[in-house]
Amino acid sequence: MLNGSSTTSVQMLRRSAERRLPSVPRRGFAAPGGAGGVAGNKITGVVRFYKKVGVKDVEENGNVHYAVTLDGKTVKTPMRSPLQLPSKSMAAAVAHEWDAQGERIKPALMPMMTLASTALDLTKNSSKTELINEMLHYLHSDTVCYQVTADQQEKLAVLQQKKWDPLRKWFTEQFKGELDVSHGSIGRLTHDDEIVNSIREALEQRSEFELVPLRAITKECKSLITAWALFKRHITASEAMEISRVEEEFQIGRWGLVEGGHDLDRVNCRVNLSSASFFLWLHQNQH
Known part of the structure; x- marks a missing residue:
C-alpha cells in the first residue's frame, strides 16, 4: 500500500x-580565458570578467555558424570547441544568458549554454x-x-x-x-x-x-x-x-x-x- x-x-x-x-555526462562549461579566448576552469562564482556580449557569423567550408562572443572573444566549451551554433536565434539565446549574469557568474542560470556546449562536445566526450x-x-x-x-x-x-x-x-x-x-x-x-x-x-x-x-x-x-x-x-x-x-x-x-x-x-x-x-x-x- x-x-x-x-x-x-x-x-x-x-x-x-x-x-x-x-x-x-552532461557537461558544465568554462569561460574564455587569455587573449585567445581559450576555455579555462569551470567558472561557478567567478566575478563577471566581460562587458560586452555578442554574436558573430563564422563561415567554414561554405557553411555559416554563429559564435557567441565575450568582449569579442569566442566562448569555448569544456572540450575547447568554439561555441559555434547552427542558428542565429540559438546563439542569441545563449548570448542573452551570458549578458544577464550579475556580478558573479552562475552557470545554473544558463541552461541554454549547458545544452549547447554539451551538444558540441558530444563527439569528443561520448x-x-x-x-x-x-x-x-x-x-x-x-x-x-x-x-x-x-x-x-x-x-x-x-x-x-x-x-x-x-x-x-x-x-x-x-x-x-x-x-x-x-x-x-x-x-x-x-x-x-x-x-x-x-x-x-x-x-x-x-x-x-x-x-x-x-x-x-x-x-x-x-x-x-x-x-x-x-x-x-x-x-x-x-x-x-x-x-x-x-x-x-x-x-x-x-x-x-x-x-x-x-x-x-x-x-x-x-x-x-x-x-x-x-x-x-x-x-x-x-x-
Missing part, C-alpha cells in the same frame, strides 16, 4: 533504474550511440508505463489513466508495436522489439542538437515516451511536467507540500523542461 511516509513503488523503481543506468542507449534504458523503466492498481490507490490510478493512457496510445501509433504496461509491479518492462527498434531508428536520425535536449527531458521526466511527445510538439513543456509529476502532485495534495523541497523540485523541473523544449524549438525553427 502507498502512504505518505514511505517511498512509493514508482519512486523505488526510478531510484533502482537510475542506479543501473550508464550515464553520459557518442550518439551512448546517448541513445541511455534513453532506451529509460524506455524499459518508463514512468508512464507503471500504474498503480485501484486496490492500492483508486484515485491515483484514475488520475494516471487519464494522463498516461492517451500518451501511450499516441506513442504506439507513432512507432507501431505494443508497450508493456505494469499494474502494481516494479519489474523491468519488456516492450515489443518492433517498437524498441523503431524508436532507436528514429533517435539515430537525430542530430546532437536534438539528442542532448531529448536526453535532458527524458531524464527529468524519467520517460522517453514523454520526451518524444514533447519533441514532436504533441504536448507542451507544461503538460510534460504534469505528466511526469502525477504521483508527486497527488501525494502533495494528500499529505501537504514541504517548503524548500517540493516547491524547489517544481521549479527545477519547469526550468529543465522549458529550457530543453525551447532549445529544440530553436533548432527546429532555424533562422
Whole structure:
C-alpha cells in the first residue's frame, strides 16, 4: 500500500533504474580565458570578467555558424570547441544568458549554454550511440508505463489513466508495436522489439542538437515516451511536467507540500523542461 511516509513503488523503481543506468555526462562549461579566448576552469562564482556580449557569423567550408562572443572573444566549451551554433536565434539565446549574469557568474542560470556546449562536445566526450542507449534504458523503466492498481490507490490510478493512457496510445501509433504496461509491479518492462527498434531508428536520425535536449527531458521526466511527445510538439513543456509529476502532485495534495523541497523540485523541473523544449524549438525553427 502507498502512504505518505514511505517511498512509493514508482519512486523505488526510478531510484533502482537510475542506479543501473550508464550515464553520459552532461557537461558544465568554462569561460574564455587569455587573449585567445581559450576555455579555462569551470567558472561557478567567478566575478563577471566581460562587458560586452555578442554574436558573430563564422563561415567554414561554405557553411555559416554563429559564435557567441565575450568582449569579442569566442566562448569555448569544456572540450575547447568554439561555441559555434547552427542558428542565429540559438546563439542569441545563449548570448542573452551570458549578458544577464550579475556580478558573479552562475552557470545554473544558463541552461541554454549547458545544452549547447554539451551538444558540441558530444563527439569528443561520448557518442550518439551512448546517448541513445541511455534513453532506451529509460524506455524499459518508463514512468508512464507503471500504474498503480485501484486496490492500492483508486484515485491515483484514475488520475494516471487519464494522463498516461492517451500518451501511450499516441506513442504506439507513432512507432507501431505494443508497450508493456505494469499494474502494481516494479519489474523491468519488456516492450515489443518492433517498437524498441523503431524508436532507436528514429533517435539515430537525430542530430546532437536534438539528442542532448531529448536526453535532458527524458531524464527529468524519467520517460522517453514523454520526451518524444514533447519533441514532436504533441504536448507542451507544461503538460510534460504534469505528466511526469502525477504521483508527486497527488501525494502533495494528500499529505501537504514541504517548503524548500517540493516547491524547489517544481521549479527545477519547469526550468529543465522549458529550457530543453525551447532549445529544440530553436533548432527546429532555424533562422
